[in-house]
Structures are given as C-alpha cells and as structure tokens.
Amino acid sequence: MKKIRAINVSYKIIRANDIHRTVYPYLRDSEGNKIMYSLSPNHGRSFLIGRNNDGKFIISKGNGLSYTQYKMLNTGEFGNDTWGLLLRNDAIRDFTLGMEINSLGIKTNQMEYVLELEKDIVLTNGNIIKPILLQYNVECPYRISDAAFMSQKQIKEEIEKWKYINDKNFTDYYLIAADILIRNLRILHDNKILHNAIHEQNYTWALELLDFELACSPQNPYTSEEYRRHVKSLFPREIIQTYIIINYIANVLNESINHNSVDELFKEYGFNLNNYNCKNKN
Template sequence: MGDDTWGLLLRKDAERDFLLGNEISSLGIKTNKMEAVIELEADIELPTNKIVHPVLLQYTVECPYRIEDCAFMPQRTLWEEVMRWERLNERGYEMAYLIAADVLIHNLRILHDNNILHNAIHIGNYTWALELLDFELACSPKHPYENEDYQRHAVDLFEREIIHTYVVINYIAGCLQEVVDFKVLDKLFNRYGFDLNAYSVNIERKGPHNLQ
C-alpha cells in the first residue's frame, strides 16, 4: 500500500499532476489551469504510521461540472456548455456529440503522438467544457514513471485509451439523448489514425438449440 491513502493527495502526486497538466496544455489540449501546489502546516498520520503534511493542488476550470455530473446539473447549465461547442465545430457536425468526439479523439492523437499516457481517461476526468483533468497518473518522456514495473507496462496501456475515449463519447451522447451513428464515429477515429477494426472480435453465434 505504501503511503497511498484514499482521498489524500501526496505531494509527489500533486507535483506530477501540476507538471504533466502544464505540459499537456502546452501541446494545445484544453486542460484545467494549474496555479499552485500548496503544502498545509498540519500533520496527518497515515495507516503506515508515517506523518505527512496534506497538500492542495490549486487550479481553475472553465466549467466546474465533469461529464459524470450530468444527472446533477441544471439542464440550462448543461445546454449552455454544449452550445459553446459550436465554436469548435469546424467540420459542421449537426450532432453535438460528434463535436465533442472530434475534440476528444484529436486530444488523444496529440497525446499519443507525443508519447504521453494520461492513464485515466473517463467521464470523471473531462468537464462539459471539454477540459481534460487529473494528470497524477500520467507519464511522458519528460516525466516518466519512476517505478521500473510501471515503465514496462505503460506501453501496453496506450491502446486502451482508445476504448476509454469511445466510452466517454457514448456517455456524452446518452446525456444529450442523441443517437450514436457508430459508422460515422468509427470513421472519425480512423481519420485520426485509430483503426478500430484492429480490435474487432469474431463471435460465433449459436441458436437456442445449440446453447450449452
């Protein structure tokens, strides 16, 4: 377990979040704006009996609501955020979820082209302003994992971010009550160099009389 404790932000994680967030933002991806890592003058005893000072990561966001907060958002606020996406609609999409999809897939292309693994892409780490958040689990050539075991497995984690991004897009469409055109979405992934056919699985379907 080490020093990791649920709900406690360790200084090393806060600093990684701060540094990776700034690095990713510098590549043109919209993120929260990092401001400061603040260590509080208070003692907290961990389950390991180690005493540490709690740390705060101070940042600002354009939208305080994450994608997963949809059920708790005022509908007016939700649609005000979605209407702002039109500024990003360079391809003239008619469905709002496709505007978001283009942004999210483009973000993923930038990350992977720069050998950056976010390692936590999900509906809790994007806001409705399409800001990418939370980088304490991320790694890049400038800020690699310190643990050799993590370094070895990081290469295998890039591909799953494609599926994670797909899930976020589907969730957005569901929140907006828009029907996903999976052929269009798959082509959009392909446009950015992600061939989803590489992950296809053939399933042999059996009739009821063949079920075992």
Template sequence: MKRFNAIACPYTILKQVNSDNVVYPYLRSELGDKEISCISSHHGRSYIVGRSDERWVISKGNGLSYTQYAFLHTREFGDNTLGLLLERDAIRDFTLGVEISDLGIKTNRMEYVIQLEKEILLSNGHLVKPILLQYTVETPYRICDAPFLMRNEIVAEVDKWEKLNKRGYDKAHMIAADLLVHNLQLLHKHKVLHNAITPQNYTWALELLDFELSCSPKHPYENEDDRRYVKELFSREILHTYEIINYIAYCLGEAIDYAQVDELFESYGFDLSVMEVQAH
C-alpha cells in the same frame, strides 16, 4: 452544490505557474470560517474555492466531501489516505498537466502545489502534511456530473461547443468527439499516456483533467514494472475515449451513429477494425 466549512492554514509553495494568483490554503473543517463547495459525490476531495478572471478555482486534497470525517486512512497503500493528496501525486499531476497543456490540448490551468503547515496523524503512526493542487477551469462540471445537474446547466455548456464545430456536425456529441479524438491523437503522437481517460476527467467545457497517473518520455514512471507495460496501455485509451463520446450522446439524448464515430477515429489515425476479433 454542497457547501462545507474550511480553515485557512499557513503554507509553503512547492510548485507554481504564476505568482500573481491568489492562494487558497483551505482544509475542510467544521470549525472553519471559510467556505468551499463540491459539485457532486464524484469529486471526492476536490472543491471550488474561488473565482479568477471568469474561471473557477479548484483545489484538490482538502479532505473528503462525504462521511463526517475529513480523512480516512485504510492502511492499504502506505500513506495513501482518502481525502488527502500525496506530494508525489500532486507534483506529477501538476508537471504532466503543464506539459500536456503545452501540446495544445485544452486542459485545466495549473496554478500551485502547496504544502499546508499542519500535521495529520495517520493510523500507521506517520505524520503527513496535506498537499493541495490548485488550478482553474472554465467550468467545474465534469461529464460524469450529468445526473446531478439541471438540464439548463448542461445545455449552457454544450451551446459553447458550436465555436469548435469545424466539420459542420449537426449533433453536439460529434463536436465533442472531434475534440476528444484530436486530443488523443496529440497525446499519443507525443507518446503521452494519460492513463485515466474517463467521464470523470473531462469537464463539460471539454477540458482534460487529472494527470497524476500520466506519463511521458520527459516524465516516465519511476517504477520499472510500470514503465515496462506503458506501451500496452495506449490502445485502451481509444476505447475509453469512445465510451466518453457514447456517454455524452446518451446524456444529450442524441442518437449516435457508430459508423460515423468509427470514421472519425480513422480520420485521426485510429483504425478500430485492426482490433476487431471474430467469435467462433
């Protein structure tokens, strides 16, 4: 775990779930007297900032966890800046995250979207105020962090899965698979597209994260072209979920039975055989 200095800034709350939670208005700065921590290079702009009720408090948009610069503006996509989180993305992440949690899917628990009262001058001449998304998780370790974790750290998380083992599986990756495919069924049943199902967006506590690219009937995409292609994107989330199951099996050194996994998908209404194509 890598530690960074940060400064505390004045702030304005834009969204909140519970006003009793502590706010962490931190921005990465070598001159700061606060400390934030990053698990691995996969976390880019997300940091551990505190603890609350035995959960980890995470803040997103606090600056880059690599390079000597906290923010880098490439000018490719307007004000999009490496290390920063734009307001529209933070609001969508927060709003869809709350909606998806209400479906009964295990996710991070949203706390705040805050705007820091500090201006950042971009290379296009625009001034922006940093936006932070604050939430809590059972574990800060994401599935993709496996190469950076000690074996005992992964085992400690995986041992907690046994309470989720409703089908009596003898391999841990199948316990995870059952929950992940169940999540996917709930998402698609309610016509919710996550649109970023990867090992980076599930924790080792099997919490689904990162909803800034998600959409639902209640919160559709603003762009008409994006809305037009939503229906075509649902099927690929089946395979993306399969990839995570495969990744988990490899991380745990468990042999995977693909027929068993395919059967699990089918039990939740995802028949992979309908997507099969034959080589000629």
C-alpha cells in the same frame, strides 16, 4: 452544491505557474470560517473555491473528504495514500504533466500551485504527513460524470459553447465532442504521452482534460521499472476509454449515436478500430 467549512492554514509553495493567482490553503474543518463547495460526490477530495477575475473557476484538490462526517479516512491498503488527501509526488506529477499537455494545444485545467500545508496529520498507520494541495482553474467546474447532479439548463448552456469549436459543422453535439476528444488522444499518443485515466470524470463539460497524476511522458516517465515495462501496452485501451465517454455524452444529451460516424472519426485521426476487431472463426 454543498457548502463545506474550512480553515486557512499556513503553507509553503512547492510548485507555481507564472500567473500570480491568489493562494487558497484551505483544509476541511467543521469549525472553520472559510467556505468551499462540493459540486457532487464525484469530486471526493476536490472543491470549488471561487472564481478568478477572468471568470475561471478555482478548484483545490486534497483539502479533505466531501462526502462523510470525517475529514479524511485512511484504510491502510495504500500506505500513506489517504481518502481526502493528495500525496506530494502525485500532486507534483499532476501539475507537471498538466503543464506539459496544455503546452501541446490540448485544452486542460490551468495549473496554479502545489502547496504544502503546515499541519500535521496522524494516519491510522502511525505515520505523520502534511496535506498537499493542487490548485488550478477551469472554464467549467462540472465534469461529464456530474450530469446527474446538474440541471438540464446547466448542461445546455455548456454544450451551446461547443458550437464555437465545431470546425466540421456537425449537427449532433456528441460528434463535436467526439472530434475534440479523439483529436486530443491523437496529440497525446503522437507525443508518446499516456494519460492513464481517460474517463468521463476527467473531462469537464467545457471539454477540458483533467487529472494527470497517473500520466507519463518521455520527459516525465514513471520511476518504477515495472510501470515503465507496461506503458506501451496501455496506449490502445485509451481508444476504447475515449469511445465510452462519447457514448456517455450522447446518452446524456438524448442523441442517437451513429457508431459508423464515430468509427470514421477515429479512423480519420489514425485510430482504425478494425485493427482490434476480433472475428468469429469459420
């Protein structure tokens, strides 16, 4: 865990969940008197800020870069989209879709605020923008992809909690996780929601689904006609992406994965992988 200095900046609230949490309008600054924590390089623009009274960890996203001497970097390839910062529309989509998906019974991060900081940032393309922050809380601040930056003790403590959600009495932890992840995918697809970024960086070790800035739903569709045209074809790949996370978890936990068991779980939830099986021509 790495300490990062930050300053407290004036702000206005763009979106708010009705939970009345403390606001943390922090922006990375080497001379600042506030402290944020970077858990790993995987969290490039996301920081651990502290904990709520209920024990949940507070995360803020868009506060600057955590892994260089520079607070933010704009390479020009994505216009105003800048390494370390968060675009306003992306933050609002993340917040809105996250709230929607959480309401369906999928365990996610709990959204708190979208903030606009009263600080002008001059980009390399000459444009001036104000930083946007997404603030939320989670049960576990570490993501599945952070395994290399965690101790075995930390991982063990997290997966022991899975026993309380083990409805099918699995003895292997990866199967407990698989059941949750595949169930989540079933709920998403039944509601015609495309997450569009399912991988090991967007699940925590508490099996919380994160990061909805690329997601879409019937209530919150893509605005681009081109994106809307491709949505339907993107759903099946999320089956494979979920499988990859299950493999990753099994490997981290040194469990020998039984692919027949995993395939049967997918089939149980209506994802028959045989429908996508490519066969040799005789």
